[in-house]
Amino acid sequence: MSEFDAVAKSYDADFTASLIGRRQRMQVYAHLAPILNTMAGKKILELGCGTGEDAIWLARREFSVTALDASSEMIKIAVKKTEKAGL
Template identity: 45%
Template sequence: MNDNYYNKHAQEFCENTFHINMSDLYQHFTPNLHSGAKILDAGCGSGRDTLYFLQQNFSVDAFDASEELVALAEKHTQHPINHDTFLSFQSLPNNYDGIWACASLLHVPFNELYLTFKQLIKYLKEGGVIYCSFKYATDKVETEINQRKFTNMNEVLFQQVIKCLPLVIDKLWITEDLRVNRMNEKWFNVVLKKVS
């Protein structure tokens, strides 16, 4: 299980990701939100993005499946973080203006992504936005690297995932990895809007 990996390597993971400059990605997400909007950071990892959203005066709920990452995220943000998976997390329906799922849904097996999106967007207001990112690939859909399983994504696969959901693609773009020595890795980024 990926959460076992993150429990064992939580400190190392935080050190490698917490200080990455995410400003370009935030600019695709936050302009869709009003002042004080309510955000769900789904799979928050180190708490890096939760902290940023709090500093921008958004109201933020966050969760992660790794107990060790939850503890570190609470330390980094001085904010309560829930210990949940995508499917165990619960909230009020239509509670959030935005859902941020940065490099987290990529750990969900491809055949479970539809159900996971369906579960998450129950909590998203109509007209609300969701950002998510996956490793970009056109060949292998699922891979395993260093004891972690990944679901890779491309435009065709993503349309299959969302085709029966009340979601429309607002923006879709490919970026290079922002981590040092990872410039050869590409990322699939998408902002979706929930429609009636």
């Protein structure tokens, strides 16, 4: 059992959707996009994927993503979000 299992259900509301969470992702994505644009279709291994927010962002950019996390509860949420996104 991971420490993140206990916070998995509220993680997106508490962090992903928070102002700092959104700004952090915007900065990271802005930095990564030019690099990743030359690599579409490649495989990416994401360690510590949490609720899958970044894995979904990568998959929408035509990457084959394998996302892993120590928290089984985070993985459950990531799977649901991925299915909902149609990926």
